[in-house]
Amino acid sequence: MAEPESEPKKAEDGEKAEPASSLMSTLAGVFDWLASFPLGLLAEIGVMARLMFETTMWAIRPPYRVSRLIDAMEFIGVQSILIVGLTGASVGSVFSLQLVDGFRRFGAENQVGSVIGIALARELSPVFSALMVSARAGSSIATEIGSMRVSNQIDALTTMSVNPIQYLVAPRVIAGVLMVPVMALLFNLIGLGGAYLVAVQINGLDGGIFLERVRWFVDRIDLWQLLFKAMVFGLAITLISCRQGFYASGGAAGVGLATNRAVVQSAVTVLVLDYLITSLFFVD
Amino acid sequence: MPGPENKPEAEKTEAEKDPIQIRIEGLRKSYDGTEVLRGVDLEIHRGIINVIIGGSGAGKSVLTRQLLRLERPDAGRILVDGVDIVPLNDWQLVPIRRKFGMVFQFGALFDSMSCFDNVAFPLREHTKMTRKQVQTRVMQRLTDLNVAHAAPMLPGQISGGMQKRVALARALVLEPEILVYDEPTSGLDPVSSRLVDELIAETSSKFGVTSLVITHDMASVFKIAHRVSMLYKGRVEESCPTAEILTTKNPVVVDFLKASGVLTA
Numbered sequence: 001m002a003e004p005e006s007e008p009k010k011a012e013d014g015e016k017a018e019p020a021s022s023l024m025s026t027l028a029g030v031f032d033w034l035a036s037f038p039l040g041l042l043a044e045i046g047v048m049a050r051l052m053f054e055t056t057m058w059a060i061r062p063p064y065r066v067s068r069l070i071d072a073m074e075f076i077g078v079q080s081i082l083i084v085g086l087t088g089a090s091v092g093s094v095f096s097l098q099l100v101d102g103f104r105r106f107g108a109e110n111q112v113g114s115v116i117g118i119a120l121a122r123e124l125s126p127v128f129s130a131l132m133v134s135a136r137a138g139s140s141i142a143t144e145i146g147s148m149r150v151s152n153q154i155d156a157l158t159t160m161s162v163n164p165i166q167y168l169v170a171p172r173v174i175a176g177v178l179m180v181p182v183m184a185l186l187f188n189l190i191g192l193g194g195a196y197l198v199a200v201q202i203n204g205l206d207g208g209i210f211l212e213r214v215r216w217f218v219d220r221i222d223l224w225q226l227l228f229k230a231m232v233f234g235l236a237i238t239l240i241s242c243r244q245g246f247y248a249s250g251g252a253a254g255v256g257l258a259t260n261r262a263v264v265q266s267a268v269t270v271l272v273l274d275y276l277i278t279s280l281f282f283v284d
Numbered sequence: 285m286p287g288p289e290n291k292p293e294a295e296k297t298e299a300e301k302d303p304i305q306i307r308i309e310g311l312r313k314s315y316d317g318t319e320v321l322r323g324v325d326l327e328i329h330r331g332i333i334n335v336i337i338g339g340s341g342a343g344k345s346v347l348t349r350q351l352l353r354l355e356r357p358d359a360g361r362i363l364v365d366g367v368d369i370v371p372l373n374d375w376q377l378v379p380i381r382r383k384f385g386m387v388f389q390f391g392a393l394f395d396s397m398s399c400f401d402n403v404a405f406p407l408r409e410h411t412k413m414t415r416k417q418v419q420t421r422v423m424q425r426l427t428d429l430n431v432a433h434a435a436p437m438l439p440g441q442i443s444g445g446m447q448k449r450v451a452l453a454r455a456l457v458l459e460p461e462i463l464v465y466d467e468p469t470s471g472l473d474p475v476s477s478r479l480v481d482e483l484i485a486e487t488s489s490k491f492g493v494t495s496l497v498i499t500h501d502m503a504s505v506f507k508i509a510h511r512v513s514m515l516y517k518g519r520v521e522e523s524c525p526t527a528e529i530l531t532t533k534n535p536v537v538v539d540f541l542k543a544s545g546v547l548t549a
Contacts, residue, residue: 063409144396148394151390151392152388152392153393153394153395155349155352155354155386155388155392156386156392156393156394159352159354159385159386160381160406160409160410160458161377161381161409161410163374
């Protein structure tokens with residue numbers, strides 16, 4: 001007699017327990033999903049910090065491969081001159097065109113030189129040149145190192161007692177830190193040239209006033225800001241690109257993914273770092 | 285070649301007199317909770333061709349990666365000439381790695397360098413040889429392996445078999461004591477496979493190096509091996525001279541030999 005009574009009770013308990021456990025598993029899934037992003041970000045920062053540390057340690061240890069460094073500087077810097085120069089000319093001239101038109105509406109076109117000078121030095125030159133170098137050289141670095149990883153060439157280096165971080169990563173990171181500032185300066189010069197051409201030669205502004213405004217408003221600290229930002233961006237771009245390539249896996253598709261990540265992460269990192277560094281420069 | 289096999293007996297150190305060059309004890313390695321090596325115990329004999337056989341997923345390549353310390357094992361010891369290499373760091377591993385030459389499955393030649401530069405690479409990195417000396421040594425190795433004509437070519441411009449020869453030349457150029465071959469005949473046609481087998485045997489006898497060949501090609505095993513060890517599910521099932529493996533009673537080895545067509549049902 002007891003059994004028929006207890007069975008429906010058990011079933012009832014089961015019905016109550018099932019939605020509860022289902023709710024718990026859903027909540028756990030949501031929590032996992034919410035936690036995965038910050039945890040992934042922290043893990044990525046950890047990997048980058050470790051790579052940065054190892055790169056620094058291996059960069060200061062002999063042997064010093066000067067030819068590898070020169071090759072990397074040539075690749076990251078010299079081969080980026082065309083694209084950085086083109087972008088600089090385009091940004092400078094378009095910016096100038098917009099400012100001349102805008103400032104004319106309230107008779108302030110004499111300020112075009114000052115605004116362009118400051119904007120180029122503080123923001124446009126380091127950010128645009130870093131993005132261009134990232135698109136051209138960063139993607140290439142990730143692809144090259146990634147291909148070496150999936151075809152065992154990095155393992156081959158290790159078995160030959162050549163540290164792959166010292167051989168592959170350190171020269172590229174040093175070259176990035178050295179050459180992105182040079183690219184940013186080049187961008188600045190060409191951008192100013194393009195802006196001058198559009199403002200003075202095409203739109204008839206006074207050339208002397210334009211240059212005087214640039215000289216008057218652009219301080220030494222603005223150039224330091226340009227150089228500092230470009231160095232940090234150069235470090236970030238090359239480190240991210242090397243990291244993506246170095247830890248690539250999964251054959252050709254994995255290399256493609258690594259390249260894609262290198263470019264996207266570099267761009268986002270440059271923009272975030274730009275804000276952080278700019279805010280540092282505004283702290284009294 | 286100044287390998288220990290070629291040294292007079294009196295000049296050999298205690299470690300070099302030991303017929304076992306590498307001892308692997310209780311080696312374990314897991315990936316994401318999956319145990320691939322489950323306590324490998326193995327002895328690699330000095331100056332002969334040691335072959336490790338086993339099916340796909342048996343842990344052969346993982347074992348090679350631990351042996352060359354491309355990865356750190358979870359547990360166990362790897363004694364190379366009496367030195368446990370498991371706890372060593374990258375700096376301490378340099379002299380140990382100098383004892384090894386590795387021929388990867390697909391060569392792993394640097395594709396941005398010519399074949400000459402690939403072979404010259406270890407010399408330029410680790411010796412103070414002059415340009416002329418490097419040139420002479422590299423061409424000598426490439427000539428030994430019948431690929432001198434490939435010297436100016438990029439690896440992508442030569443066949444798979446030639447790439448393996450160039451990779452072997454690169455592995456040999458620093459005159460290592462131990463040569464490790466990972467699947468040397470996989471993906472090659474029968475003629476190229478035979479050539480590679482001959483090359484391994486010739487290299488072993490000519491230079492007196494200890495060879496460790498990872499393969500599942502049983503035809504190669506019986507052509508070149510002095511000792512065979514079988515890896516199965518992350519453990520060494522059998523390790524014996526080549527002739528003895530045919531008479532083994534170990535059911536796992538017998539099954540593998542039957543499946544390979546070496547033994548008939």
